[in-house]
Amino acid sequence: MKPYRQEIWKYFVFLFMSAVVIGALAGCSGKQAGEEPSAAAVGERIHQAVNLDEMKQGDIKKLVKLYHIEADEVEDFMLYTAASNVKADELAIIKVKDADQAERVKQNILQRIDAQTVKFKDYRPEEYFLIEKHVLKTKGRFVFFAVSKEAAQMEAAFDSAWQH
Template sequence: MINLFKFFNIKSVITIIVCTITLGALSGCFGKQKTVSNLSTEEIGEQIKHVTNLEEMKEGDHKKLQKLYNISVDEVEDFILFTAPTNIKADEVAVIKVKDTKNVEDIKGKISSRVEKKSKSFQDYLPDEHFLITKHVLKTKGNYVLLAISKDSDKIEKTFDEILK
């Protein structure tokens, strides 16, 4: 009888140890991560600045956002916008955090309209700049919208994707 009692105790102790180790290992997988909705566009912009040079570009404000994309301040929570310093350059980088996720596709459509107009105006005017427009990146992740018209648009897209995993 005592041997049976010892057998159950040892078996119970081993089971408890195995369960504790398993729970400890699994709890490491559930660490706090910065959620997509908590990132500011400035943080994303800083990471983009590491992969491309935005220093020569002009930083846009709410008026520029409204003028270029027909997007009102009420529709966005936060944004960064960089445009080419002259009309003979096509470069443009924008990261927009939309207030309501229901409006993300609408915002993307407005930006797409801008890209189409820009493409038509550069088509016969400056072929090298038109090429940048044709290989632009316009994508969404959560409530974020990215537009990248740049020679480094692929790097900008990769950075955007990595930040908003």
Template sequence: MKKLLSLLLAAATLFSLAACGGGTKQADLKKVMADMKPKIKNQEMMELSADDLMPNYGISTDDVKQFAAYVDSTGIKGDEIIFLEGKDADAAKRIKEKLDTRYKQKETEMKDYLPAEFAVLKKCGVNQNGNYVSMIVSPQYEELNKIYNEAVKK
């Protein structure tokens, strides 16, 4: 009987640990961004603060658990990298919608005025993995996206 109880307890512990693991692992988005910075060729980038989320993206800080954003400061390059973790699944959905809107806005802005940047943009995109949402627009998209995915996927 003790043996059976021990086995059941061990199984329950393993099950609860597996359930807590969920679909994604916990990522420190500021660290992910710091890991990427040496790979980014655009030297005219600047970080955004929480105060920039609403005016630039329409994202409420109430929906955000953590974020990191690094954007071109010149206005002539399309480079824009933003990672956000929603506080819950509903918040992540709202964040994804806002980043999709921002991506479409960039398409409209660049299509006729910055054709080289538009070509870069078309190879990039907005992605969601659990409560993590990202938009990476950079000539180094593939390399940066790989770093990001390794950080947020289990």
């Protein structure tokens, strides 16, 4: 009778360990390795990290106008701009169709930064300071741009979108 109990015990241990391994693997399978999130998912992470209520959401026309990019280059995006033209706050998460386009979009945003610098430098020094402390980076097919007092928190939320 004793060997029978040992076999049952081993069977239950095996089942338990299998369940643990399957559970661990299932927890990591929500996103395949290297899979990029959507701009909306990244934007939602940022929205959870900081309050964007003071900004207004922009559409594709606004995106094209501000950054001089072609609408057909953009796969997905999220854009927030200041509600008033005396503020410099901006948040753009742009997912381009081809990773090669990301660097060109980044260069266009640098032109936008230059224009905003000229606009605010003598007129609104506190807004100029925000522009000078902007965050602009690329990650795969994404271009991230933030001008805000909370740009560092926005950047951290952007970066966390690729972590499990």
